[in-house]
Amino acid sequence: MIAREQVLHVARLARLALTEEEVERMTEELSSILEHIERIGELDLDDVEPTSHVVDVENVLRADVPRPSLPREKALAPAPDPGPAGFRVPSPGAS
Amino acid sequence: MSELLELSAAAAAERVRAGELSARELFELYRERAANEDLGAFLWVADEAPEVPADAPLCGVPVAVKDLFCVEGVPSTAASRILEGYRPPYTATAVERLIEAGAPVLGKTNMDEFAMGSSNENSGYGVVLNPWDRERVPGGSSGGSAAAVAAGLAPWAIGTDTGGSIRQPAALCGIVGLKPTYGAVSRYGMIAFASSLDQCGPLTRDVTDAALLLRHLVGRRDPCDSTHLEFPGEVSLPGAESLTGLRFGVWGLEEEGVEPGVAAACRAALARIEELGGAVEEIELPYAEHGLSAYYVIAPAEASANLARYDGVRYGARSLDGDLTSMYERTRAEGFGAEVKRRIMIGTYALSSGYYEAYYGRAQKVRTKIVESFRAAFEKVDFVVTPTSPTVAFKLGERTANPLAMYLSDYFTVPMSLAGIPAISIPAGLSDGLPVGLQIAGPPFSESRILDAAHALEQAIGFEGRRWR
Structure with missing residues (x-):
């Protein structure tokens, strides 16, 4: 089971504003999903190595040769509020 | 109805190469269909046929691209409202390679938002209807790509598969869908969902088309994706007519939740495998x-x-x-x-x-156990065979209220994703008039062998999948 306070805490971590209705629904839904997920808690997995990449790979190095990158205007163009040299955002302290 | 529509992508490319068909005419035929479709399969359709390099191997046969791929200057939203209006400043490597090979982008296809879903009902831009029954879902998350190919709105398409998102919609729409080995196709420019699982692959009318499209998706290492691997050799076009000497390990037909009609269609396909000389046995896949x-x-x-x-x-x-x-x-x-x-x-x-x-x-340890299970299985058999989806296409709205019920759609496709191995879904037959998919999986980089076996089986099954009008 997951408590309402946990849902609010996780939503804050995820930078998600939830409506009251969403908080209620999430509390219920997350609990049932976590219950299903927690079945892996019953397995004996001591001494098992975790897998992150399934095909054996080795680190590959290449020469560090400078090459043209995306032009600044092109990178800034899709932004909701592009400035001349960066992305404009509201002040962290604005109210 | 144009007889051109009847041509597989490979056959259409052949006609163009022989000078019997113009690439522009072919593009226009599909552009017109994609722009006027009423299934909700496309989110954007190209205005006109782009120039195709002369002698390009795919001869201008256009491809529908899941909206998860960035295409320069073209709306690319992952079917999310949060990316509404986004036109990327660059193109995904997979798409770039297809364009270079002579398969221009026909349009962008609808999908579950950020590829999260099994019914396409999670799109921020509306649902997609299954061309077999418009009251049912096409599957997901590559639902638009699957429906477009099944309805003859595109000769072929690409999608992405994280836990079944190519194979399950292919199964529900009666077409072929292949998830390659993890790392076989570059993920650069493919909007990320779960990076250790995401993989691009083809959705096509038949197995030969899947092989042809895959051939041009893989290749030399992409310096922009550190998990991309060079494909060993060229993907060969399938030609097998027999399955003699091949062993197929069956898993999951007895599982709870598998519809009787799905199990029956899969059993019929297993009988075809035996008729073609293949050996079929039940196997265990612990974990x-x-x-x-x-x-x-x-x-x-x-x-x-x-x-x-x-x-x-x-x-x-x-x-x-x-x-x-x-x-x-x-x-x-x-x-x-x-x-x-x-x-x-x-x-x-x-x-x-x-x-x-x-x-x-x-979870990462469970993954190790699943990798080991497949490794052990492939010491005994050449391929693992399962139903692709436990059910046929379900009704729109039927599972939206219960996330867990929706997740169960991917029961048979998720283990292969976790193990990073290639798997194909091909139509096995019908259950109550709706398509059933059979999944065939093999060891890493066994795509050519899987395609060959799937081709032999496809010929024997003789599935009639055209749903266009």
């Missing part, structure tokens, strides 16, 4: 039944990190509401749909302080 639980930790955890970038700063929508933090929270609240929020919440929870080992750490 595969825990695949779904592990998947619903790993995929949301990785998604929660990958989707942190949608915050109203660099692209897409922004909702202003006071200070910077409020802007983040509001933008994400308004831009993401319900399923995406749900997965971000699960993933953030699983990765939050004190829970990492119990969830993500354990």
